[in-house]
Amino acid sequence: MTGTWKQIASIPSLLGTLNLDPYKMIKGNLRDGTGIHFSLDWWISDDVLQRKFPLLFDLEKNKACFVSARLHSGQLIIGFNWGWHRAISAVNEQQQFAELLILLSGSAITAGADLWATQIGGSGFFSVGSVKKCIVEATCAVPEEVYDWCNWVPRKVSIVAWLAFLDRLPTVEALARRNIFVDTPFCRLCDNNVESVEHLFTGCPIAMEVWQAVFSWCQVPNVFIFHVWNLLRYHKIAKTSARAKKAFYAVVVTTFWSLWKARNDLIHNQTAVVVRNIFEEVIQSDLLSPDFHQSDIHQIFCINGESTDELIQRYVKLYWEMVRLKITKTNEEWVNKLANVLPGDSWRTFLSDLKKIYFNLNLSVFIEKIKERELELQKNSNAETDEAKCKSEEIVREVEEQVKEISAIKVETKAEAICNQGRR
Template structure:
């Protein structure tokens, strides 16, 4: 029986997951790294071999390839990812040098898309559709060549184009391809994987709170608690299991739901009372985990103190769950009278280890 979907487990902490990351996105990142190597290492011997087989641009400009093989599959995966919106159109674009390798209309050199796709009417009015950037821009400004006079509607479109182009600087360097998700960072596999996962994996309303000082199993336990995905008797009965008695095993006074076990049960209530006295802070009476985190986030205290209190909360909830399990499963039973002392010792160990 599974309690959380696998895609939710893979999702990032910001999306309410465990930030495992998907192999699908990781594989895409590794494949795209070969394209990054192709454009960043133009003098490498293997790049020359690819260009001999597939042409100077080798399909990175999305032109069809004639020969199938490994490189064909890499480019095909890249094209499909762009078509499905998994990666942005501007991920692969030209960086302007002397403008002698960039087709003004056909190539993506403004970081968004090829200009012909947005300014199709102007593209069809140009006398030379395959013109280079150097043919249309020099030190004096823009040079245009139209097959007929530009009318009012197309003139407004031309003014919009010039405004979008901004100040293009033609230098003496060579044009080069650039592969990245944004202009502020270079391509990395980890960033690409995170970008793809962010678009494909589900999102929950609450972000995952992950505290490094806590054991991993406790962080995961709190994550499941926040989503009500713990195997309490009520949750097991909801999933179709035949449960003879759904009452709380700790107090036997109410249905064993997440809310009761961790907040309303006499065992939990007494531990919360003693924690309030120990911390000596105004702590409201919580009835659900969804009430704890809003109070915690709005609490006006420094981050170091808030982290220590969060550790104490986690220790309390973890010991309540362990005590509940010890009442059901065979093994060493936890003594109720020692629970608070164990919470204190556990909290000090987590904070000062």
């Protein structure tokens, strides 16, 4: 089943997400019984008779018969016109038949056409609009994150970032999902991994070099890039003006455009990919609005010189945000990303030894070890500071004693000179 009929057939499952039973959306109000199906429509009890009495429904000859075909009309119900394939014999069948008779004992056939009332909208009157509203509510859920459009770049530039945000760019992986296959599944920039939106913008070595150059130019430190989402919302953590945030976001969106353009030029025009050229295209681009000024970006992030503890807190917050958005990464990816931003000189040996000891290191253990190491470094630093302070105080005392000795010598010399002058 395809096309329109497939969409129509999917409506019951969509309504089920709103706790609406497709069989019980419209209830019949019995009059003459010529418009209500006896077993298939909801008109009596708390459910349709087909589901309430499945054994009797299996015995029914005409499963689509109307109520008027089974009940006597023009009076209170005292007789029935049943049409079974065979006589009711099993205990379970007899029990369901007895319950059905009790249920029907209060029903009556009267004059007039059957009436219908809907359970949607609260008015009781059925309308296509009310059903459409339910379907829209079932299918148009509010996303966890919404793409921010930037009017400091042309719409075509912002659309590339938007499509990357939705994972709708025609990468090799996306084309394969649509049963379109190309010569090679690998990324054309690095030839290492399958080309996907996530790899092209956050995992490819060429892209990482471009982002590093752009962030360095913007004076933005310690960027954790796991997903396109990380890049497109990083400006939100800035502790600065809205104008500065907007300027940085415009640069990020333009970088998406430049990377995608470089990828396409390589595939279609065989133009070599050079990181420096991509970077210069971003910072010297005519795509940025005249309102953009480089001075708006510099020192946008007030986290220069952040402590290791502050860095970890920011990283843990990012972790839980990605869990909320159901973006999963391996423990190795989480650990390596955090390890890469720690100062190389003071942490390189420690991290190397730590990975040898803990082969399958998870993020929580890694953070605990970092905090222990940080406390140890602080103690050593404090001890060195105290030692230097003691040496400094000792030197000061020695100098003071030397000054006192020199002063005493000067006093004695002056006294002798006065005595000698008096003798003369």
